Amino acid sequence: MGESIDHERLQMLRFNAYAADTVRELERPLLDDGVPLMRMAAAAAAHEAKRMLGAQGVALEDANVVVLAGAGDNGGDGLFAAAQLAGEDARVTVVAVGRGLHDAGFAAFAHSGGRVLVLDPEAEIPGCVTGFSAGEAGERLRVAVDLVNQADLVMDAMTGIGVSGALHGIAATLTSALLDSWGIDGRAGSETIQDHPGERPLVLAVDTPSGIGVDDGTLPGPYLTADRTVMFGALKPCAMLPPAAYACGKVTLVDFGFDIDEAEPASEMMDADLASSAILVPSVHDMKYTRGVVGLVTGSTRYPGAAVLGTNAAARSGIGMVRYLGPQRAQDLVLQALPEAVIGKGHVNAWVVGSGVPASTDTADGDDIQRETITRLLAHYALVDESGTNDDGGDAAAQGTHPDAMPPIVVDAGALDLLPARVPGNVVITPHAGELAGLLTRLDTINGPVTADQVMSAPVRYAQLAHEDTGATVVLKGAISVIAGTDPYDNDRTRILLCGRAPAWLGTAGAGDVLAGMIGALLSQSDVSGSPDDAPAVADTVAAAVYLHGLSAAIASHATQCGWRAPEIYGAGERNTGYVAGEPIIASDVIRAIPQAIAKLIG
Numbered sequence: 001m002g003e004s005i006d007h008e009r010l011q012m013l014r015f016n017a018y019a020a021d022t023v024r025e026l027e028r029p030l031l032d033d034g035v036p037l038m039r040m041a042a043a044a045a046a047h048e049a050k051r052m053l054g055a056q057g058v059a060l061e062d063a064n065v066v067v068l069a070g071a072g073d074n075g076g077d078g079l080f081a082a083a084q085l086a087g088e089d090a091r092v093t094v095v096a097v098g099r100g101l102h103d104a105g106f107a108a109f110a111h112s113g114g115r116v117l118v119l120d121p122e123a124e125i126p127g128c129v130t131g132f133s134a135g136e137a138g139e140r141l142r143v144a145v146d147l148v149n150q151a152d153l154v155m156d157a158m159t160g161i162g163v164s165g166a167l168h169g170i171a172a173t174l175t176s177a178l179l180d181s182w183g184i185d186g187r188a189g190s191e192t193i194q195d196h197p198g199e200r201p202l203v204l205a206v207d208t209p210s211g212i213g214v215d216d217g218t219l220p221g222p223y224l225t226a227d228r229t230v231m232f233g234a235l236k237p238c239a240m241l242p243p244a245a246y247a248c249g250k251v252t253l254v255d256f257g258f259d260i261d262e263a264e265p266a267s268e269m270m271d272a273d274l275a276s277s278a279i280l281v282p283s284v285h286d287m288k289y290t291r292g293v294v295g296l297v298t299g300s301t302r303y304p305g306a307a308v309l310g311t312n313a314a315a316r317s318g319i320g321m322v323r324y325l326g327p328q329r330a331q332d333l334v335l336q337a338l339p340e341a342v343i344g345k346g347h348v349n350a351w352v353v354g355s356g357v358p359a360s361t362d363t364a365d366g367d368d369i370q371r372e373t374i375t376r377l378l379a380h381y382a383l384v385d386e387s388g389t390n391d392d393g394g395d396a397a398a399q400g401t402h403p404d405a406m407p408p409i410v411v412d413a414g415a416l417d418l419l420p421a422r423v424p425g426n427v428v429i430t431p432h433a434g435e436l437a438g439l440l441t442r443l444d445t446i447n448g449p450v451t452a453d454q455v456m457s458a459p460v461r462y463a464q465l466a467h468e469d470t471g472a473t474v475v476l477k478g479a480i481s482v483i484a485g486t487d488p489y490d491n492d493r494t495r496i497l498l499c500g501r502a503p504a505w506l507g508t509a510g511a512g513d514v515l516a517g518m519i520g521a522l523l524s525q526s527d528v529s530g531s532p533d534d535a536p537a538v539a540d541t542v543a544a545a546v547y548l549h550g551l552s553a554a555i556a557s558h559a560t561q562c563g564w565r566a567p568e569i570y571g572a573g574e575r576n577t578g579y580v581a582g583e584p585i586i587a588s589d590v591i592r593a594i595p596q597a598i599a600k601l602i603g
């Protein structure tokens, strides 16, 4: 019993992230009870520093450590950790980037005999030289950069959850100078430090890497990418939201014992438990029509392969039947690869449209018919107003089926430009960043054009905007995919789920066609199962399909790499972090691995 509660708590801690304000509320009762959180944080930071140095074969007494300390409590954590490392014979220098240092932390570090380099002439730090000239300030900055570059490890304790906006002042100047010295452009989305191993010290971030958007996962200015981040109490959203999550490196989470049962997570990462709950295992009473039927209007004369990939992926995802509608050439290829497919119309529990269907400007002979079929189908999902009047000018309910009650539909690739302006949440769109930018531009969601770079710099924001503007459930694809849909418990709230299960080998032509088929399959299963009240939220089912897709790619490629890795829990024993690069895969390999991935999830 105790063990299962522990397991549940650890799962919650590892796969949920909490906004900075929520973390402050969670800390409050412990601080009121006098729990020495800062000492605990510092001990963990020192421990992780030693572990990183040890892994590089650097003995503590030979180690050169630089701690970049800000004026707040994050700097306090760094100072106590610095004191501990200095007390164990490491050579430790603190670089003060603010106008002050945490009093008790500074006292502890001074007591250990460590050295402090102050960068701000206007700083007030007892016993330290301040009030120096601008010229000397520049010289001190250069010394700080050299110190860091000669260090074995730099602990980044400039800012934690107290940061607001992009780094400014000396923290920003020092960060930019360090990035310059490493030949890295520190702006959002550019190269990362991890691309330059061996040319810089190890970076351990304290609580959060300085310069990243703690709550929104953006990179608003210069920032230091960490090799490891030791995070306190609970994951912050930046640990799972792209692109900031990529700047956190490996994460060690220190469990302070927060009472998280009632706390509202700001974001959730898909894990195997959540994904498995969306997969139906057939009972003896099932037959093909009760196991889900997916209809695909995909592929085209120009791109028939997408039809083959989507139908095969759906068929392998544990459903009863696949129906296919498309041009003769695509039909022939689909039947050749999947004789089980049924060609033509019939009852379906979910649709998949658009993969391999060219955009309007790119059609070959016969492809216009495919687009017309999709347009007619999507018209049934178009909402004009709350009363359920659809875009056809008719009342959807009067035509037989309200858009809400239509089978779920996955709108992929070439069908995205046919998406009606307003649809219910059973419409799932699966754009990559470029396609989402195109959609938001067409719908004029932010009153102006949107670029793919903008989307990639704030994927959660744009996925959420697309959901809120169109009503559709959005899958924004990437190494960490973002799923934004309606929260089933509060329809006014957007549910954000993330999934980073796949190795980068998955970024290969046709992988998106496979994903669309898999999402259709899982949605068809949930459409036939139980009452609508019992059915999982669309966003959850969709996210489960994204997870299954990533897991299938991992199985096919034998790679351990993931877009996102769950944090290690401090003190819970080190997990096997062995890295296996694996081997390249094509989209068809992913399809072949789906049954094994399903078996793994339900086993």
Ligand SMILES: NC(=O)C1=CN([C@@H]2O[C@H](COP(=O)(O)OP(=O)(O)OC[C@H]3O[C@@H](n4cnc5c(N)ncnc54)[C@H](O)[C@@H]3O)[C@@H](O)[C@H]2O)[C@@H](O)CC1
Pocket: 027, 031, 037, 038, 039, 041, 070, 071, 072, 073, 074, 075, 077, 098, 158, 159, 160, 161, 162, 163, 164, 165, 166, 167, 168, 169, 171, 172, 206, 207, 208, 232
């Ligand atoms: N509350 C607690 O008891 C605990 C807090 N802890 C640490 O305390 C941190 C939070 O401490 P604080 O609330 O003091 O905040 P921080 O230390 O994260 O940030 C505040 C400091 O950063 C500076 N700053 C803010 N925005 C900046 C910007 N854009 N550019 C440059 N400098 C900027 C401020 O001037 C101030 O000096 C956590 O992240 C964690 O590391 C831990 O010790 C655990 C316990």
Ligand SMILES: Nc1ncnc2c1ncn2[C@@H]1O[C@H](COP(=O)(O)OP(=O)(O)O)[C@@H](O)[C@H]1O
Pocket: 432, 477, 478, 479, 480, 481, 502, 503, 504, 505, 506, 507, 508, 509, 510, 511, 512, 513, 514, 515, 563
């Ligand atoms: N670096 C990466 N790591 C993990 N998965 C990736 C990466 N890059 C792309 N993917 C995944 O590969 C798939 C590519 O889909 P898409 O861009 O639609 O390709 P296509 O149109 O060729 O089918 C998506 O599921 C995406 O999440």
